[in-house]
Each structure stands twice: as C-alpha cells, then as structure tokens.
Amino acid sequence: MSHPSVTIIGAGLAGSEAAWQLARRGVTVHLYEMRPHKTTEAHQTDQFAELVCSNSLGARAVDRAMGLLKEEMRRLGSLIIEAADACALPAGGALAVGREAFSDYVTRAISEPPRIIVHREEVTEIPSGPTLIATGPLTSAALADRIRALAGQAYLSFYDALAPIVTLESINTPPCWRQSRYDRDSGESGGDYINCPMNEAQYRAFVQALREAERIPLRQFEREDEKFFEACLPVEVLAQRGDDALAFGPMRPVGLRDPRTGKRPFAVVQLRQDNLAGTLYNLVGFQTNIRWPEQKRIFRMIPGLEDAEFVRLGQMHRNTFINAPALLRPTLQWRDRDDLFFAGQLIGAEGYVGSAAGGLLAGLNLARLVSGQQPVVMPRVTMMGALFHYVTHAEPKDFQPMKANFGIMPPLQPKVRRKKERYQKYAERALAALGVWMKANDLLSQPTPGG
Template sequence: MKVRVVGGGLAGTEAAWQVAQWGVPVELYEMRPERQSPAHHSGDLAELVCSNSFGAKASDRAAGLLHEELRRLGSIVIGKADEHDVPAGGALAVDRGVFSRDLTETLANHPLIELRREEIREIPRDGVVVLTTGPLTSESLAEDLQRFTGSQYMSFFDAASPIVVGDSIDFDVAFRASRYDKGDADYVNCPLNREQYLHFWQELCQAEQAELKEFDRDTAKFFEGCLPIEEMARRGEDTMRYGPLKPVGLRDPRHDEKFYAVAQLRQEDKAGQLWNLVGFQTNLRWGEQKRVFRLIPGLENAEFVRMGVMHRNTFINSPELLDRTLQFRERSTLLAAGQLTGTEGYTAAAAGGWLAGTNAARVALGLEAVWLPETTMMGALVEFITSASPKHFQPMPPNFGIIPPLQQKVRNKRERYGKYRDRSLETLMQWATRLKQPATV
C-alpha cells in the first residue's frame, strides 16, 4: 500500500523519508513552486523560513536533547542539519539554502519516494495519509480539514500567553486560590500593590513590540476580540485592573490584605508543572516579555518555556482529535504532524514527522502503531499535545517542563536537566531495541 504525505516542510520531509525506510512507497505532495505560500521564497523541501537555527546543541538543553533523540532514530532532517551546520556558538544552525536543496535532491532521488509538485485541495479519502501542511495550510485544504474535524476544533489565529515552569514561581509571594473561593484553588495568584502595578503598567506601555510579518498583518483585525496585554495597558491606567488583573474575589488564605491588582496563572499540563499567564496574549519581543513580566511579584525568577505570540497559524485541537500515535481518532489511516498539530519549532516538526511517518508505514504494512515513552523529549511533546486541556490548548515547544519529574528531586537545574537527558536516552534506546526500530547509537 502506498502512503501519501501532504506538505513538504520539515515534518513532511521527515515523514516521507521514514516511510521509505520501512520499504513502503510514498508520494510526497508539495504545492510549491506551482503555488507559493506568503512565507516561502523557493520550491525546495524543508525551507527554513524564520531562522537558520535549530536551537541549542547541548543535550542537557530541551532542543539539544530532541536533536540527540532524533539522531539515534535515524532522522534525515537532523542528519542533514549536522552535515550542513555553520558556526553559531552553542546552537545547531545550518546553511539554509544548501540544507534545503540537499534534502530536496536526496528525497527526489530515492527510489521509493515520488515527489509531486501539486496542491492537494482536499484530504484524500482512501489509503494512508499524513498531513504536514504547517501553519500556512492553503485555504481549500484548511476548509476541508475544518469540515472533517468540526469547526470548533480548528484555529486560524494563534493568540497565546506565556507559559512558565511552576517551580520557578515564588510561593512566598504567590498563592493558590480561585475567585470567590469557588471550587478548588485552581489558580496561582500574584498580587500587586499600587506602586508595583503602576511600575508594571508603565513598563508594559513602553515595551518594544515584535514587527509583524506581511502575511501576519491581516490578523490585526482579530486583535479587537483578543487584545494583546500591551494594547490593553495603553488604553488606560486601570484597563487591566478591570480585565485580566482584576483583584476582586481573591483572598490570600495567609492574611486578609486587599490587593490593588492580581495576575493569575492557570495550570497548563496534567502534572501541574506548567502555568499559563491568563489573559497575557502579547506581541512584545521575547526579551521584552521576560523583562516586563518578571516585574510581577512572584515571577521575578520565572522560567519561561513558551513566549506569548499573536500571529496567523493554522492548527488543530490535538487533544480532542489525535491519539499519541498521531493518528486521528476518527480515522486511523489519517495522521498529522508538525505545527499543524500544535508543536512549535523546527526540531519538534521533524520529531512529529518521524513518528507520523513511522506509524504511517506500520499501518500500511498491517502493523500496530507505536508511541514513544513520555520520559523522552519526543514522547513528552506528543503526550502533551494529545492530552492537554482541550479548552485552553495552545501550541507548545520542546521544554523540560513537560518531562515527568525525576523520582528524587534535584534542585540544581543543570544537574536536573542532565539527569533528564540520561534517563531519556537510556529509555529511548531500550524502546527502539524492543520494537526493532532502525536506531543507531
């Protein structure tokens, strides 16, 4: 049985390669250069649009651990990134033109891969299909995907608040409570007095915004219904105090002090390791986000695992739709990977492509689909996007906040991350050996 992969970005390139490694014929569809997207400049596969960096090389960093996991699983994307790397300090960066051309030629010359330059306007209804069309999915395919999934499970505009690691919140200042003490104490609350609030407000009003790309400028019309926190601040000194920072109904159980304003954080994952700043969707530059949001009492040392964003982005509500094999629950022969599923970053796209491609091949061969251990970075990322709260689902990059905690708590962050790495790689190799995956040491 032939597999069809729709979309020739990093996820689709990786998926098609992994299908072929299992000896299964694959058709890889890419609409460029016949029809260009507003972000791309060439017709090459796996074109890197925003940056030439895959993130930190060191394997005790989240991105670096994901690199190493993919190396050990025979990733074509990371293999070519290693081959075409350029000096970038501690980051894995590539000569992006050479990198994309090499991948294009390598896949086009593979005897089991047929590269087809045409737009797929509807989800193929038969056979095994992998969707990897990314955040700029064409309008016709996005409409068909919306019909298949249900409109409530599709997003076309990514307005996301920053997410921080719970262990980095100062609970000598912050406290757990729900407004008016209704239900469980589900929110973390960071109180501000008048002086602290006014300082935060002034800095937020003056903070530097990120420049919107041309194809993102149309999303400005959405801002009125989902205002960036900095725009809310500019509308008046007290606007935020009647919005996401309103203090009414919140009481610190440790004392009876009244608050001038309160910033709330909501639990983002099952384990309670990640916390989302409620109502803080923003278009500030990432460095400015860290500087300004750390002015909030209790967040002075906050460790950010995802920054706030506002831009055009097509993604599905994966917790409602996908299993951890990246198969759609309503159709096991349809899989998805990459930014379409709610992962962020080049390496995460390749990781999703690896799993979706592997499982597409296994389904085509009549084998059972597999999933990765959640103690690996790849497994934890897929576990998050398929089990997070559907109501508040936001895309997620690789980070150590989604990894299950160690049995023994390690306070030193560098040492803790090293132990995560060691556990991950050991688990991964045991898993690959047991399932006879084509892994290399």
C-alpha cells in the same frame, strides 16, 4: 513484489522527514507540495523543508530540551537532523544552519530515492488510502476547509494568541498564594489559581514597562487579520489603552485576598495550571507580541516571578492547527481513521524541530501500518514521547501549540533540586529509555532509502 504506497501532503519539515522515514522502509511515497505553483505568505523558495524565519534549530546540548529532542531524532535516523548537522554554522550553543544549504540538502535527499514520487500540486481534498497531512501553519485555504469539515468547526484554529508559561517550581510563594476568585472551586490545594499581587506603585511601573516594550512587527498577512486581535488583545495594547485598563481587565483583583495583608491587592496577575501534571502555569490573559528578551525582563517584574523559568513565551501570529487532544491518538493517527495521520505544526508540536519530530513518528508509524505492524507510542520519559503525549492529551478546551520543554516530562523520582543536575538526569533517563524502546521495536539498525 509490490510495495505499499502512501500519500504525504506538504514537503515542509514534517512532510520531508516522514517521506524519508517511509522510503527507507521500502514504502512508495507520493509527496505533494504546492510550491512553487501556489505559495504561502511566508515561504520564499520552491525548496523542501524551507526555514521560514530564524535559521536556528535551538540548543545543541542534550541537557537542554531542544538539544535532547534533536539527539533522540539523531538516534532514530532523522533526515532533518542529519541535514542540520551537515549544514551547521558557528552559533555558540545553538545549532544554526545555512538556510539554503539546509533546504538544498533535504530536497536532494528526498529527490533521490526511487520510491519518492514528487507531485508539485496543491491538494484540495483529503485522499482516501494511507495518508499523512503535514501542510503546516499556513495550510492552503481549500485543504483547511476540508480539514475543518472532517474535524468539526471548533477543532481547527487559525490564530495563535499565546500567553507565557512558567514552571511551578520557579514561582516564589510568598508573595504568591493559591486562591480562586471568591473561593470558587477551592479544593484541598486552596484554589486553582496562583495569584501574584501588585501594589499601586508596582502596577504603574509594570504598565509603563509594557507600554515602552519593544514589539515584534506584524507581517502584512497578519495585519490583514488584525480583527482577530480585537477579540484577544495583547497586554501591551491594553496597557496603551488606559492607565487602569489592565487593572479592570486581566489584572482585576476582585474576589481575592492577599493572606499576608488580609486585603485585596491593587492588581494581580493570575497563573493557571497548564498541564495535567500541574508542573506548568500560564499567565492568564497575557497574550503578547512583545519581543522575547523583553518579555522575560518585564514579566520578571511581577512579584513572585522574579526567578521565573519560562518554558514558553507569549506570541501572536497566524497559525493553523487542529485540536490534537480531541482528534489524534498518541501514534498521530486520526481518532476515527487508522490510515490517516497528521504531523508538524498543524498538530501543535511547535517549532521546526518539534514539527520534524512529528514527521518522524508519523512516518515510522505509517510505514508500520502499511506493513501490517502495530503503530508505536514513544515512552513518555523521552522528549519526543512527552511532546506527543502532551499534544494528544492536553485539555482540549484550552489547547495551544507547545514546544519541547522539560516541564512536560514526568517528574524525576526522587526529586532533584538543582536545575542543571535535574536537566542532566532528564536527559540520561530519556536516552536510556529510548535505547530500550528502539531495541524492543527493532529500530536499532537503520535501513537505507532503497528499502
């Protein structure tokens, strides 16, 4: 009996997970990895699923977004989570792993099944036939060119300049209020923007804090690309350029009136809706390279954000990603080609675990496709379902990568006010829905890699 075969490009977090999911369903996988012949700016070894920076895969507890994501993957038979559990180190509430042991575990697992054929070479063209592209944020230049040609110039980004995102419910109103500048586009809500006002003393203290903030040092390859920063300056660099640079830049108060005073404030931080459900807001123009704990401390100085719950913190680094909302279906298939899939950081599912989760779904769906079954979409109330719904349905114009977080999940009915209880309920709802979905799609019994 002949087995179907597929091509996977990239043996990182996403590609390794996908290869495993396919092999255990009896599909022959040709897995292409360019290391060690050609390496990226961040990888150090020739191992699969190398963790290029931190050795943490985030929180363990299932009532935390990252913990829930991992638990869903664990139930779906993820190789990456199995490896992480096997190589776990003591790290409090986080699942940290021995970096080398982890990659070694994945590399061995991938090298064992007879149906995974590893090719150590760079792929420079998009193959025909069933294919998954999982070449990550540092996709080689030749292949990135091919992806850009396929997607269109505007649909491939090379740089992340992310502003922090907070949950709507953690914003204090007052002092914040809704208004668009000059009352443009103000519908029933009163305006599309939430404004956080500052008086002069507050503004000066804030600028000083930004100037003194500890920053993340740029890596060599990022310094070489510093020209990208000029078009999209971090707030701390603007603060350095002059006392009033921010007040005349992203914090200018023109066209706004504080309803408490009836006057224009000295400066404002504007928050713009970030997801369709309207539960998340980003700090407009606040891309930053400040260290994450410092960001929380300094941005909570902004009036109205004293209790802010950050679902994403700002960052700036080299990151190749496609405009997934414009290009992919929620099954992770290319819009116009059924047998072409994308996964990993390249689709904007941020982080090690989010990347591997995409590999899991794409691998599962590719296996279904080549076996004559319909690819599946995950329930939106699961963390995986919410993440892949987000990356394939966000506003394409402003699309930026997103990490797993509860803000992208459909709200609970009825609402639960206390955060701890709310997160617990999200997790219970997600795992119950996952169980029903797995049963409906015959995923409860786990096949072995021999197929």
